[in-house]
Amino acid sequence: MAVLGASGRMGRTVVAAVEAAPDLDLVAVLDHGDDVGRVGATGARVAVDFTVPSATEANVRSLVAQGVHAVVGTTGWTPESLGRVEADLAARPGVGVLVAPNFALGAVLAMTFAAKAARWFESVEVVELHHPDKVDAPSGTARHTAEAVARARRAAGLGAMPDATTTALDGARGADVDGVRVHAVRLRGLVAHEEILLGNAGEQLTIRHDSFDRVSFMPGVLHAVRTVGDRPGLTVGLEHYLDL
Ligand SMILES: NC(=O)C1=CN([C@@H]2O[C@H](COP(=O)(O)OP(=O)(O)OC[C@H]3O[C@@H](n4cnc5c(N)ncnc54)[C@H](OP(=O)(O)O)[C@@H]3O)[C@@H](O)[C@H]2O)C=CC1
Numbered sequence: 001m002a003v004l005g006a007s008g009r010m011g012r013t014v015v016a017a018v019e020a021a022p023d024l025d026l027v028a029v030l031d032h033g034d035d036v037g038r039v040g041a042t043g044a045r046v047a048v049d050f051t052v053p054s055a056t057e058a059n060v061r062s063l064v065a066q067g068v069h070a071v072v073g074t075t076g077w078t079p080e081s082l083g084r085v086e087a088d089l090a091a092r093p094g095v096g097v098l099v100a101p102n103f104a105l106g107a108v109l110a111m112t113f114a115a116k117a118a119r120w121f122e123s124v125e126v127v128e129l130h131h132p133d134k135v136d137a138p139s140g141t142a143r144h145t146a147e148a149v150a151r152a153r154r155a156a157g158l159g160a161m162p163d164a165t166t167t168a169l170d171g172a173r174g175a176d177v178d179g180v181r182v183h184a185v186r187l188r189g190l191v192a193h194e195e196i197l198l199g200n201a202g203e204q205l206t207i208r209h210d211s212f213d214r215v216s217f218m219p220g221v222l223h224a225v226r227t228v229g230d231r232p233g234l235t236v237g238l239e240h241y242l243d244l
């Protein structure tokens with residue numbers, strides 16, 4: 001297998017995890033400036049991408065063109081960029097691509113629990129908290145969570161959440177993701193954390209997940225590397241690989 005973004009925070013952790021896995025063979029490590037078009041020639045069947053939002057789509061499309069399965073943790077994907085990958089995959093029927101905003105099993109469960117609970121609460125807001133070197137906000141995980149909550153609320157026939165705000169400083173109410181407010185904190189010392197706050201009159205449910213170390217993402221990454229070849233086409237979200 002191959003790792004793209006191998007010198008980055010996640011890339012270094014993935015390289016160490018793959019090297020420690022007796023059933024996986026690391027044949028290529030690529031970084032900024034390396035030619036992703038040579039991955040197929042190294043014999044890699046699967047490539048893992050933890051790069052930057054501006055590079056990941058081109059990387060994945062090149063991998064698909066070479067017939068290499070892709071496990072993608074890089075955030076910043078849009079419906080349009082996912083659509084282009086899906087169109088490429090139509091011409092490569094055996095190839096699998098997983099784009100997952102979070103590989104920590106607890107984070108995936110937190111999102112799933114939030115979506116399940118959402119229909120029973122009047123208000124839902126998402127708070128994500130990360131290290132200050134993160135380049136995108138809100139996090140891919142928070143966006144994915146908010147979208148799942150919004151889908152669940154729509155399916156249950158719920159309307160807009162109560163909010164009497166008429167005067168606010170820019171950003172004070174966070175970003176609006178599909179009608180769900182998402183707030184981003186950047187603080188030295190943090191790694192990756194998310195809270196989903198669900199409120200009703202007289203009660204609150206808080207679902208919180210903390211990644212204290214990037215090793216938390218590795219069981220999910222390795223599970224995806226081992227199974228992406230059995231799941232052709234595009235999958236968005238690790239929950240689909242966990243039968244959640
Ligand atoms: N899905 C998940 O579970 C997780 C996802 N992430 C996401 O993963 C991504 C990476 O995070 P993180 O490791 O913290 O970031 P880093 O900035 O530490 O690492 C990114 C690496 O990618 C390299 N890079 C940039 N462009 C390319 C390119 N075209 N080809 C190959 N490598 C390239 C960078 O090199 P250089 O610095 O020289 O430009 C850098 O080494 C982010 O989008 C983050 O949100 C993070 C944690 C978990």
Ligand SMILES: O=C(O)C1=N[C@H](C(=O)O)C[C@H](O)C1
Pocket residue numbers: 075101102130134135138139140141142191192193
């Ligand atoms: O940049 C990070 O660190 C993380 N990025 C992902 C995201 O944007 O959701 C996953 C995790 O939160 C860590």
